[in-house]
Amino acid sequence: MARAAGVSASAVSRAFTPGASVSADKKARILRAATELGYRPNVMARAVATRRSNVVGLILFNETNRHYPEVLLALSNAFSAVGVRIMLFLLEDDDEIDETIDHVLSYQLDGVITAAPIPDGALQQLRAARVPLLFYNRPGAEGCASVSCDHVASGIAIARYVLAQGHHRIGVIRAYRDSSVGSERMAGVEQELARGGAAIVAEYRGDFDYDSGLAAVLDWEERGDVTFTALIAANDMMAIGARDGLAHLLGRRVPNEVLVVGFDGIEASRWIGNAIPSVAQPIEQMSLAAASMMVERIADPDRLAERRLFAGRLSQPSTRDLNSDRGWNPNHSPNEGCNAGN
């Protein structure tokens, strides 16, 4: 390219570097030649020269994308807005994490943002290689930067909502073992329920998916444990599964006989067939925060760790939605109903 335009390599480099000092004339000539030849600077070569790739790794459990696809878009948009590309690592299992970190380290990625836990060893390696690490919706280890939703507060909020509706016998579907999000939420829930004098009369431990919610209900039914008037699940997907189980398999009226609530405020929780009150995460804000924190930390890897915690937002379907379980209510016109989906 340099020779094609009859200039030095330095010149073409400068022509493509925003603030560089090139004469307007020369720059124009280079740019013109470039479009003619279909030339564009090779970003990878630049990356090895500058030691900056403008690519970050994103580590996400497939489960998260399956049951909360909003997250990926929000992050993708936020990073693309600051000119950073994403190399995606979609995990199906914890044991893929080390291998993933290996890849992150091999590609000269500028940083990694993870919604999965990072084993100690990998953490050391990242630190040694000085690649900025940002936890998303999980505290991470000591001294790690993170951006999260305040799940404990969300738990308190949803429990308060349930209490306010007059419920005292509660069923809960927790999340499996090491889900930090799940345990934080449920810690908040229990704390507030205790404060409000409500009792947890049924418990189940699920996997964050629809089937877990269904399984919880069937399990309880078998044991005669379906004596609660409200059910709090650790996320919407399980709440929806439980709701379907209660309504379609046990024939309970939801929410009239049993109130079912969840977390995340996913799209499906607003479907009129589901209509689950929920605490939504401010995904866009969180993602923007993640992107800007990442940019800061790329610029200065020694920057002290910061944790940003965002409050969730209670999203409660209108009463019409909540009561629509048994079908169309003749007191409402179709047009009103239309809003339910928006």
Place this chain on the structure above:
Amino acid sequence: MARAAGVSASAVSRAFTPGASVSADKKARILRAATELGYRPNVMARAVATRRSNVVGLILFNETNRHYPEVLLALSNAFSAVGVRIMLFLLEDDDEIDETIDHVLSYQLDGVITAAPIPDGALQQLRAARVPLLFYNRPGAEGCASVSCDHVASGIAIARYVLAQGHHRIGVIRAYRDSSVGSERMAGVEQELARGGAAIVAEYRGDFDYDSGLAAVLDWEERGDVTFTALIAANDMMAIGARDGLAHLLGRRVPNEVLVVGFDGIEASRWIGNAIPSVAQPIEQMSLAAASMMVERIADPDRLAERRLFAGRLSQPSTRDLNSDRGWNPNHSPNEGCNAGN
């Protein structure tokens, strides 16, 4: 690293290159030093030296991920199985495509797989740069490689299913303008319905999302067009929206009064609250095919275009599921019901 281990740069390169000729002894020494220092070859540098990055770009509409998250995982897994990393470009709008291609061209990506249309200009650029292009679920332009589900055949299959249930008055929800998947499906549907002597008595054009399905039903209701006994939507998400509208807003019994069917076989179409018959795409097979085709084309960019077309699979919920709309049927035990979610 080379000097740390007291060897030449060539030696360490060879130590990390599978078939290269290094003495076992030297190789061991290098590898040991590497783990001690936490050294690993810089893949980007290798990429500029070899002109191969082992990274492909994946262009996907956000809409696709939102309403069919299965796709991303399948592709991610298939590519990771052949040692190829994915740089993700999640689009919200058509007009981001050119810019995306620009990025693809700038990073020395080995290829691009796209589920979005590629404008002519971009197509030329990719061809000129000799970067292999693979269309996913879309025919692409003349002479383009692609892997797709046979959407026309799927349309025929679902229409045949509907006809077999004895339906003759059909409503259809098409997809917007330039959705190739949507129009292929509907072409198949119409062809088969015509052959079977059924009439399309209501039409609507949607956006592939839940709200479109809901809107279709409300629109028809307003015009007094809800006279069909079966409704075919261009994808599951719209089918589910329509189903909810019919059941919860219009008070129709689904599927007893109106049969609603869709395409994709997404997880939500198997929820017992929805239970939509559908034609599923063999996502895993398609993704594996995509990965291996991409690998072939990376190895030989001049390879002639190939199109691989996979048949869809009719997935029809059990009768119990289909009739569960109005709640638990006392003739069935909870344990039987449990299978619905699996």
Place this chain on the structure above:
DNA sequence: CTGAAAGCGCTTACAG
């Protein structure tokens, strides 16, 4: 098997 050399495509002080 092995190292020195040249090259991949860029960037960035350094002298003009």
Place this chain on the structure above:
DNA sequence: CTGAAAGCGCTTACAG
């Protein structure tokens, strides 16, 4: 402003 030179971290003929 501008080019030659050295360097980023690798790979790959080329001679031993």
